[in-house]
Amino acid sequence: MSPHKIVLRFTAATSDQPIIYHLVKDYDLVVNILKAQINPHLEGTLVLDLWGERYEEGIEYLRQQGISVHPLNQEVVRNDDRCISCGACTGHCPAGALFIDRPSMEVQFDGNKCVVCLQCLKVCPVRAMEVRI
Structure with missing residues (x-):
């Protein structure tokens, strides 16, 4: 199973959530953080490789948390x-x-x-x- 490169965008309301912890612990996903940035307004962007058997469930979890998820194909x-x-x-x-x-x-x-x-x-x-x- 090959990793999916994705971009996560956070609002100030979601930037302090332990999402990586939940992706690993709850969904048994493998995470490789490629880039991370948070601005003074607590809005953030996270670029990562993500893979595992429960990938789709993990993506759904992120969306339910109000985190924007986009494939990094550009x-x-x-x-x-x-x-x-x-x-x-x-x-x-x-x-x-x-x-x-x-x-x-x-x-x-x-x-x-x-x-x-x-x-x-x-x-x-x-x-x-x-x-x-």
């Missing part, structure tokens, strides 16, 4: 030819994957930090941020 990439380093995206990136490099003042993108929230796609005026499936 990634965000930057089209360097389009990017003008305006910085519009940097304030919207909850994971810090987009940031302004000092002293060059150029926008940098660290794909390893990206949690595929897609906020950058919404705010980029030149559409330099793209989704690769």
Whole structure:
């Protein structure tokens, strides 16, 4: 059985719940956390590999808790030819994957930090941020 890559999105009301504990203990699932991010408003994103016999039951548990569950079948990439380093995206990136490099003042993108929230796609005026499936 191969792992499923999924993205979980939490609200402030659900970010303090012990969901990993329940996935492992109650549903006997194997969890590999790939990325985790929580912002000052206690909203969070968790990217993980999840697998086991009771996978579907575990996913249903997450949804019942009010946690958004999405398959991770895409990634965000930057089209360097389009990017003008305006910085519009940097304030919207909850994971810090987009940031302004000092002293060059150029926008940098660290794909390893990206949690595929897609906020950058919404705010980029030149559409330099793209989704690769």
